[in-house]
Amino acid sequence: MRFIVRLFALIGLFGVLLTAGLVLLAIKAKDKQPTLPQAVVLEFNFERPLAEAPGEDGWTSLIGNRRGSVREVVDALEQASRDPRVKGLVAKVGNASQGIGTTQELRDAITRFRATGRFAYVHAESFGDAGSGMSPYYLASAFDQVWLQPVGTVGITGIAVTQTFFRGALDSIGVQPQISKRADYKTAAETFAEKQATPANREMTESLAGDLYDQMVLGIAEGRHLGPDAVKAAIDRAPLLDSEALADKLVDKLGYLDEVETAAKERAGGKAAGADTVDLLSYGKIAGSAFGQGPTIALIVGEGEIVRGGKDKSAFSDEASFAANRIADAFDTATAQPGVKAILFRVNSPGGSPVGSEVVRHAVDRARAAGKPVVISMGDVAGSGGYWVAMDADRIVALPGTLTGSIGVLGGKFVAKGLADKLGVGVDQVTRGANATIWSPASPYTDSEAARQDAMLDAIYTQFTDGVAKGRKLDIDKVRQLAKGRVYTGRQAKDLGLVDALGGYDIALQQVRQVAGIPSTANLHIIQFPKPKSGYEMVLDLLNGNAAAQMASAAEARGAEKVLADYGPLLDMIQPVVRAAKRQEQVLMMPDLGVNGAGR
Known part of the structure; x- marks a missing residue:
């Protein structure tokens, strides 16, 4: 009887190892990229939020929900600017997902890309729609053609800084904030400590908003070959209808995303010449980093x-x-x-x-x-x-x-x-100590x-x-x-x-x-540094139990429902392996259980 149990245990062990191996091979196969066509038009959706560093997405990279990073986008554009196969870039934008600093980083990368003779088209269904379109349009102005979908608007309404103060509400419920600061302009606690902005707060906010506004106006003016006064006039009339934005030279064409893609392929040489679109981040993985051998x-x-x-x-x-x-x-x-x-x-x-x-x-x-x-x-x-x-x-x-x-x-x-x-x-309270x-x-x-x-x-x-x-x-x-x-x-x-x-x-x-x-x-x-873990390494973490502890920690920090919603598909995929591994562990314990009468 024990021989049969051990035989089945051995077969089960091989089954678990085979399943785990197939998962690992699937992860490694996922990392393999196709070859590039001879004429490439890169595409990217700048409405996607970007992390700062590559490899910060954890398990999301294994279930097709990877964010990408600022560094990867900049590096891929740098590499593409040296690649004769890459003819241009077609991108989507419309809603703000990046801060102003990141937007400037991306604008600079696009400008350098265009400086090598390649084209860059951008399309938006609407800039801002029901919110401000200032930041996404600021990014779009770095492209040499800006397309807007019919019925869309250009919501370059300027900069508004809204601060909320809860001191009155706290007073009404009997909560007293006792917060000290060094010094006058350290205003973060004013949300709770004041009923309105202090003079120092107002002065600093005015200075920040004014300088950022000037930077964006000058950037848009330079990108669209307009005078700063013309841009400011457009901002003061915004949100602009599609026809108004076209008349003000803020957009080049009214059209749909598929039409932009067709125009980009035609400029790249047409489908007959082998032109095709490739996602920017996928291109970066295929082509490799622009920074290779050297110090x-x-x-x-x-x-x-x-x-x-x-x-x-x-x-x-x-x-x-x-x-x-x-x-x-x-x-x-x-x-x-x-x-x-x-x-x-x-x-x-x-x-x-x-x-x-x-x-x-x-x-x-x-x-x-x-x-x-x-x-x-x-x-x-x-x-x-x-x-x-x-x-x-x-x-x-x-x-x-x-x-x-x-x-x-x-x-x-x-x-x-x-x-x-x-x-x-x-x-x-009972205390000891002053x-x-x-x-x-x-x-x-x-x-x-x-x-x-x-x-x-x-x-x-x-x-x-x-x-x-x-x-x-x-x-x-x-x-x-x-x-x-x-x-x-x-x-x-x-x-x-x-x-x-x-x-x-x-x-x-x-x-x-x-x-x-x-x-x-x-x-x-x-x-x-530290080196991001590959999908292969994350699967090994899963098999040795580290992932369970990490998931528990993440659930505690972010809420179990959000973690399960994010990683449910992955868990569904690997649960059979985990369950099999647990069964295998129990089977291998059978001889010891047999001493106590179980399994005899």
Whole structure:
């Protein structure tokens, strides 16, 4: 009997291994790409949101729901501009999915692509529709032909910054915000601490909105070969009907997406000549990176809120990850590689934990001390902690529209004693230590606790301003004057000395060449740290049980329903393998169970 059980166990084991092997082969086959035709028109939907770094989609990459990244789009366009098979680009846009900084990065890449003699057509069903179409049209203006679907509108209505203040609502329910800031322009907490914008808030917001508006007007004017006054006049009359946009030379043709694609193929040589459309990201995988052999540059990406700790990014999370220890480990790993000549650190973060930010800043210092220059490339935002991690780098590069700075700090708590009283909830505390209730929402700060809170904020603010003065080689009095928690555009920050150059990845790589002593004409070999897991590796994680723990963590962070909705198809595919593996484990335990009488 045991022989038969073991025989079936062996057969079952081979079955599980065969099934797992087929899954792995399917994943590897999925990565194989077809060859390219001799005449290619690239296509891409810019309404799709983009991550900052390749490989940040986890399991979504295995079920056809991959986002793609800014880096991949820019790299693919760079490679395509050198490929004689690529004749042009046809894209779709219409609704905003990128920030202004990212939009500028994409505009620059499209402009460089066109500068090689290739064409770029863009189509929109409507720019903005019921919302603002300013940002998507700003992107579209970098193309040499803009098509609009009939009945669509061009909603370039300008820039509106709406702030909501909840202090009155909190007062009405008995919740008291006790928040301190360093200094006047550190306005993030005003949402809860004020009933309307403070004068400093209003001043800063006016400055940001004004500069971003000017940048977009000038970009549209240059792209459409119009005067800035003509663009401003069109904005003041928007939303524009399709016929009005055509008359104002904001669009070139009215038509449908299939008509744009046909026109693009005809310009590329027609179907008879073998012209065909290929997705931009698929092309990038087929053609390979534009950056091949040459000095090795490490690319590290920090995106999202900066948090303490964290080693590995969950494969079941498509959220941005800026875990301090994960980024610091990436720096240490890259620094230990003898072939790495420099580190390019892409930062897109509104800030977060001061402690986590300091962990990353120190990792930057360690890399530089080991002889690895560090260049920062800023995305949509590098505020507060996002600037803290950058201030010691050899060079800082921001896009003109990057929200930069906010050199400041805030902290505090919400006291809910009044709310508890209104609800009839009694609260009693027993304490030992003068400042035991400093974090408690049940009571306001005592004088001693308020003093300690101020001391912590003062210390962090002093360390921040001193660090900026040292890292940026600026006079400390100047730093104190321009700090105060104020946010600047990248263009303003450049004038103030907070950044060294304006641009995206291409300008940042120029800076890398300069600080690393690499000739400007030399090719670069760019390697991402930490290396994204391949589909093959993720399946291995699944089979050894790591994926289950990652999914549980993701479900806790994002909600089980959303995780199951995102990954249900994948789970359906692999569940038979998992169930078989579990059955196999139980079968192999049969001899031990037999000792207790089971299976005899």
